[in-house]
Amino acid sequence: MSEQTPTLLVLGTGGTIAGSTASATGGSYCAGELSLESMLGDVAMLGLEAELVAKPIAQIGSQDMGWEVWDALHKEISAAQNDPEIDGILVTHGTDTAEETAYLLDLTLAARKPVVLVGAMRPAGAVGADGMRNFANAVRVASDPEASGRGPLLVMGDMVFAAKDVRKSATSNIDAFKGYPRGPIARVTPSSLDWFGGATRTGEPARFDWPGELPRVAILHAGAGMDESCVNALLGIGCKGIVLAGMGQGNAPRCVLDALSRAVKDGVPVVRSSRVDEGLVDRNVEVDDEAYGFIAARALGPAKARILLMVLIANGVSDAGDIQAAFDRG
Structure with missing residues (x-):
């Protein structure tokens, strides 16, 4: 990690964090409707201490996540892992299948630079929208040298989860994610980050090769x-x-x-x-x-x-x- 302002690659795939709603108090919304550039325009007003490099991959709800997006994500993350100008990688992702994407990446990437998935349970414009806070938290995690050597992580609800443990356990709660058999591995806010233990996978290679396709x-x-x-x-x-x-x-x-x-x-x-x-x-x-x-x-x-x-x-x-x-x- 560089000692100066970290440079983070942001790979956008859509999801509720990029969703929009016609009513601040309504229940319906459209996932993945906002472009990554539009979302990062809002992020710029947060004054985060990181340089964000945007790379749109898809604009979908994560129920439509599949091989083509996974393949593109893996290629982009692998390239960023080998790019000395990139300190960490963020992936904006819908929450429905975030655990599957995180675990697939965990199995097929070396445990090197931070890879952090982040989403939201409420779309932009909704009362109590959580996307910007989750994103600010994810930037803090991806910018921290101690995030390296842990494999892909997921940041939601002021908690950091390892890909191996995380699962979605509620349909719409802000704290919809938990870890099993371990709980969260860190607590994060936009101004603080507390790890509950040290990195255990530093330098660990990928467990499996990235395949040319996945079987049914x-x-x-x-x-x-x-x-x-x-x-x-x-x-x-x-x-x-x-x-x-x-x-x-x-x-x-x-x-x-x-x-x-x-x-x-x-x-x-x-x-x-x-x-x-x-x-x-x-x-x-x-x-x-x-x-x-x-x-x-x-x-x-x-x-x-x-x-x-x-x-x-x-x-x-x-x-x-x-x-x-x-x-x-x-």
Whole structure:
């Protein structure tokens, strides 16, 4: 990091932080409607101690996030990591899939310069809009030398979360994010930043190569009374892997588990995660993973389990033991 005013690359993808609303008290708004240049024009009035270099990537709600934007983000961040003129990278992002983007980047980037994702729960113009405060907080984090060596981070609600831990846990609350199994790793305001521990990944290389594409992996949400037809449907559309968002400790009706086991025998890896918000999914507790051939997701929820399984398959990892070891690491 430079000793002078830091230079931060700002990659814009849209989301609520770039959203607009016709009514300050209304509930509806359009995500990703404001351009990155317009948003940074408002940011300029905050007097932040950083030089911001804007690079628009997309103007979408993050429900539409996918391969093309991910690929562009990865290329831009990788180039910035190697650019001596750039001290850190900010990514403005919608909150619905921020945890997935953060974790995908975490798996495929070296832990070097700060990479900070930031969003908002309320659009610009709404009463109590949080976007500018979150952005100011993100600038403070990305400008701090101690943010290096931690992998991608997400800043929301005056808290800093590691990509591996963060998840969205509420639909519309300002404090919609939390970390599991760890909580936040720092507290931040526009004028202060307090880390709860030191960086543990300094100099760590990327765990996996960035793939040329990502395979189709589906999340199957378990529910009472379901049958094996949904498993057959997913296999019928060419899924290369399946993540079960199971009941409790990753459970499902016996007929569904049997159908998933047949998929494993046909070369389709199956990961058991939980539809419950917190808790580990351990091996061989209620479900005999050894007999069925399943992988236990451990601390990863369904969304992140899908990301990891896609990256593993894309990198040619097919052995069940190796896949389980990757999930054990998280």
